Amino acid sequence: MLTRTLLIAIALLVAGGAWRVVRWYWRPRLALPDALILERAADGVRVFLDVRNEGAGRSRGCRAILIRCEKRESGGWVRVDPKRAPDRGDPNGPKAGIPSHDSARIALDHVLPDEPGSYRLEIAVINGEERRSSYVIEM
Numbered sequence: 001m002l003t004r005t006l007l008i009a010i011a012l013l014v015a016g017g018a019w020r021v022v023r024w025y026w027r028p029r030l031a032l033p034d035a036l037i038l039e040r041a042a043d044g045v046r047v048f049l050d051v052r053n054e055g056a057g058r059s060r061g062c063r064a065i066l067i068r069c070e071k072r073e074s075g076g077w078v079r080v081d082p083k084r085a086p087d088r089g090d091p092n093g094p095k096a097g098i099p100s101h102d103s104a105r106i107a108l109d110h111v112l113p114d115e116p117g118s119y120r121l122e123i124a125v126i127n128g129e130e131r132r133s134s135y136v137i138e139m
Contacts, residue, residue, distance in 0.1 A: 030051055033050045037105070043083070044114050049105070059098040059127045063095050063109065064107065067122040068120075070119065084110055119136070119139065
């Protein structure tokens with residue numbers, strides 16, 4: 001009786017471990033681009049990222065979030081609070097899905113001000129896990 005219970009427990013542990021390994025392998029792995037895509041709009045400058053999924057699993061619900069925006073002034077970097085994009089106002093709004101070994105263009109949830117200068121952006125792309133990257137752009 002004890003041997004049978006012990007064997008069942010070992011089998012459940014092995015099955016659980018195998019499931020975790022399969023889930024780890026079959027997950028999306030996002031790679032952020034080296035450069036951003038900027039487009040002028042009526043309300044400011046829109047920022048897009050071409051995000052690549054290098055994993056074996058499909059990425060569901062990807063969104064790009066602005067963590068921090070700073071503008072270079074004479075004294076150094078000054079924090080700027082850009083306004084939220086009108087169509088991206090809802091945090092549960094549109095999200096992108098990226099198939100395995102493919103890429104998709106994702107819009108940032110904020111619109112940058114249309115003022116010339118150097119900006120430093122810290123952006124996070126979220127789809128269950130988070131990838132962050134910093135960019136310095138000239139406008």
